[in-house]
Amino acid sequence: MKNLMAGLYSRRVSMADITIYDGVEMTPQTLLYDSQAPDGKLRNIAHKDKKYIEATEYIEVGGRTWTLAIRSLPEFDVLQGKDSSRLIAIAGIGLSLLLTMLSWALLSGRARAMSLAQKMTQELRESEARFRHQAQHDSLTGLPNRALFDDRLGQALAQAKRQHKRLALMFIDLDAFKPINDKLGHHVGDFLLKEVALRMQQHVRGSDTVARIGGDEFVVLLPSIEDAQDALVLADIIRNAISEPFEMPDGTVLNISSSIGVAVYPEDGLDQIQLSRNADSAMYYAKQSGRNTVHAFQT
Numbered sequence: 001m002k003n004l005m006a007g008l009y010s011r012r013v014s015m016a017d018i019t020i021y022d023g024v025e026m027t028p029q030t031l032l033y034d035s036q037a038p039d040g041k042l043r044n045i046a047h048k049d050k051k052y053i054e055a056t057e058y059i060e061v062g063g064r065t066w067t068l069a070i071r072s073l074p075e076f077d078v079l080q081g082k083d084s085s086r087l088i089a090i091a092g093i094g095l096s097l098l099l100t101m102l103s104w105a106l107l108s109g110r111a112r113a114m115s116l117a118q119k120m121t122q123e124l125r126e127s128e129a130r131f132r133h134q135a136q137h138d139s140l141t142g143l144p145n146r147a148l149f150d151d152r153l154g155q156a157l158a159q160a161k162r163q164h165k166r167l168a169l170m171f172i173d174l175d176a177f178k179p180i181n182d183k184l185g186h187h188v189g190d191f192l193l194k195e196v197a198l199r200m201q202q203h204v205r206g207s208d209t210v211a212r213i214g215g216d217e218f219v220v221l222l223p224s225i226e227d228a229q230d231a232l233v234l235a236d237i238i239r240n241a242i243s244e245p246f247e248m249p250d251g252t253v254l255n256i257s258s259s260i261g262v263a264v265y266p267e268d269g270l271d272q273i274q275l276s277r278n279a280d281s282a283m284y285y286a287k288q289s290g291r292n293t294v295h296a297f298q299t
Helices: 002-008 074-080 085-136 146-163 177-184 186-201 228-243 272-288
Strands: 016-022 031-034 054-061 064-072 166-175 209-212 217-225 257-265 294-296
Touching: 085 146, 146 166, 146 209, 146 217, 146 272, 166 186, 166 228, 166 272, 177 186, 186 209, 186 217, 186 228, 217 228, 228 257, 228 294, 257 272, 272 294
Parallel strands: 257 294
Antiparallel strands: 016 031, 016 064, 054 064, 166 217, 166 257, 209 217
16 A cells, blocks of 8 residues: 555655555554555654644545544744645545545455456356266266266157157166186276277267166167167167277287167167166076177067
């Protein structure tokens, strides 16, 4: 404040002492500015001579009060006598300067507050987006999890009913994954799961959904198909992609296969529970039939 006030009118007023206090009490503890303080150090003001002329002004902004005090110095008494009009004029100028200073502080403070608020809002939105993504996606593969998949399946069924269209649901289980995971370690199992997820995503449409719903269990939603054969063709493409060799980071090559069950709306189920149960049943039939195969649900 010393630098600001000094820049506004001068570093030192020769005939009057201008002081500014935080609040209405004029004490050394509340003193913010003193025009006569040497080198910007606030003085402990104690006027023993009560013959000086004094003018006091108060300003309140946003519920906060500042006090501006103008006191005559001996130089003022010598030049002006007891005429206080000049001191009152000085007080008016000082008050105007204080208003200017406070307005500047409030405006710049508001700008900083607005900037900070905008930054915090952006950070909160980004955090919210991250938390929402984490709540709806598998942390390992980045695929939608069961909660998000169930939501999308429900929406797709509602749309298929309105538009009288077919949709298909695939349940995919990796064959003999547990022995690989247990023998070679979880890091190998995690690598395989991520690679399987990538391969499946490479063969579906943008409107389709691939999700991981369990350890080595995946599901695929085809929200719009012409007939059941479309889903079976895609299921076989996915099966072939998964059966291709996987090269590990250390150069080791592993092979794995999958069993896939397919159910189609409305033929194999009219609601989410029935369709999911029948796709799961078809997948278990594929496993029992020798694995590494695709099976369509049959009543």
